[in-house]
Amino acid sequence: MDVTIYEVARLAGVSIATVSRTLRGTGPVAPKTREKVLKAVEELRFTPSRLGVSLAEGRHAANGIVFPNLAGPYYTEVLLGYEEVASELGRSVVILSTKGRSRVHDLVKDLAGRVDGLMVFGHTVPDDLVAELVRMRMPLVFVSREPLAGADTLRSENTASARALAEHLLGHGYQRFAFLGAPIATGDDVDERWQGVRSVLGTAIEAVPTEHYTVECGYQAAKTLLRAPVRPEAIVCSDDEVALGALLAAEELGLAVPDELAVTGWDDIMAARHARPALTTIRQPTRELGARAARALDELITGARDTPKHLVLPTELVLRASCGHHPQEEPK
Amino acid sequence: MDVTIYEVARLAGVSIATVSRTLRGTGPVAPKTREKVLKAVEELRFTPSRLGVSLAEGRHAANGIVFPNLAGPYYTEVLLGYEEVASELGRSVVILSTKGRSRVHDLVKDLAGRVDGLMVFGHTVPDDLVAELVRMRMPLVFVSREPLAGADTLRSENTASARALAEHLLGHGYQRFAFLGAPIATGDDVDERWQGVRSVLGTAIEAVPTEHYTVECGYQAAKTLLRAPVRPEAIVCSDDEVALGALLAAEELGLAVPDELAVTGWDDIMAARHARPALTTIRQPTRELGARAARALDELITGARDTPKHLVLPTELVLRASCGHHPQEEPK
């Protein structure tokens, strides 16, 4: 990244404008001139400076993404879908993880200065900053968050599948339930799941918070819960990782799953399939979430669309062994 | 990102140089002037354009990272460690996934134009491009690749732990082995693992290739392998995902693990712990790999160091149920 357009121009015996035109294909260039320029470019191994181009064009050709962490497969998958499409559209992806960070505000702001648009998970960015970004017309797509004005939102369906799950569990004959991993923020995915489940089970289900949505926290909370004098027959978990923790706790306490205790997860991460018993869960179209976010962002950035869009993608109930026995049962 | 330093200067009644100096803290500024400037900045909600700053400073304040994909937890963890430290050092992270991409050459080149330094996994970048990047003195750190001139390399230990694993398996009394997920590139991690294992087991172990290092491919290859007239007593897998596939295949074929078949993985991903039987594997310091890469890159970028460094991080054998029964055995 040392040789500039000037040196190419000098070597080719033309002006920098001609070099630029040749390389970008804008404006007419005589075949002979083009040849000279290309030869000089080749010889000097010239690559236009991204900085120069961006400054002149007034665009970064890059997208940002803000996520809490990448620990689980969920965020990873979304990120992959996002990066793939962004790359297809000629944009790089700049990442920012907020987990365990102070100064999130500054970090996000810095990120915003490097990109043409931003995808944000849930509530990882403080509300006042969101407002500021909206005000300065930064193209924004939120994933897994309730709709808000001035930005796209993209979610996977939670309430209906939560109901379906709850009804399936009722079908198994369970009567006492717990929801492990109670919602932390109103309007986020977990909150919707909780609302959906409760709308079916009513007072038969009790919300049990966990500190984080991790295996470890799920394990701790489940151990406490399962040691209580009256324990639930089925534990609906906020996500697969918490559910895996619950499985560990059950195993440790000598409770057979699903015979003595049913457990369900959410997301269908890889470990869900490999756990024993395999985890009943709800599959999200993670990859597509990311891909759609990238496309939506592109529309906003290019100005192909200027009214926010709010989309909800369908999910799928995946029945495995952890919620009870299914002789010939037809998955809904 | 609309208001420029000129407008701030005008509003504050000073020159742009003074604004710049105030904001950066370079050079002296009279208290009263500073006040005026800060007030104007506040009022206009001014944030310096990253592009302008970078162009003038001649640096991006960003690092790149090239990985094959993010499917498994391995790359994810490394990425997280990398991003965390990079962010600490004031650098953003621009990602590039090469999986399923044509034009990798162009994509990497574009990436190189956006960052001050690059971390690259294994052999994801074509050799000629690597040579070119080295030639143009782009700071480079390779992870999980054999040392090469002109760049840092960072690996986790493979050979010794492979030997330890092989010896442990011999201790269980097994005599026929297979290595599932045979090395694809010479000098990469898997190759080293294979070499290490073979150096102990010699002709008692046979290499069985898989198309990719995934659960699916491991499953397919294992099924074929286990149906053969003479099947191995222990399968050493190139990584955990392949091993999980092997577990699935064994289950499907009605083979009890570990009683009729031992299986081991590599990496210690989350699913390894939750599989049943839990997977014996070798833990890599993934997070630290990323963190160290970011620091090494920083040294190279700032010029604190100019001779390449080649580092190997230790790994740890994690004994679980899948390799056989351990009554009171002391893990090595």
Add this chain to the structure above:
DNA sequence: TGCCTTTCTGTAAGCGCTTACACAGCTGCG
């Protein structure tokens, strides 16, 4: 042959910052 187009190329003005350099106004000392 002369003039109007077209085609091609160069000049120069940004894009938004940083910073070397010059200079003005003060302070303090001999």
Add this chain to the structure above:
DNA sequence: CGCAGCTGTGTAAGCGCTTACAGAAAGGCA
């Protein structure tokens, strides 16, 4: 009182590109 030495500020030259505009060369037509 004069001058060296500060401190504080502005001017202007980049950083590496894109592109509007203008002008030169060449071709077409009457």
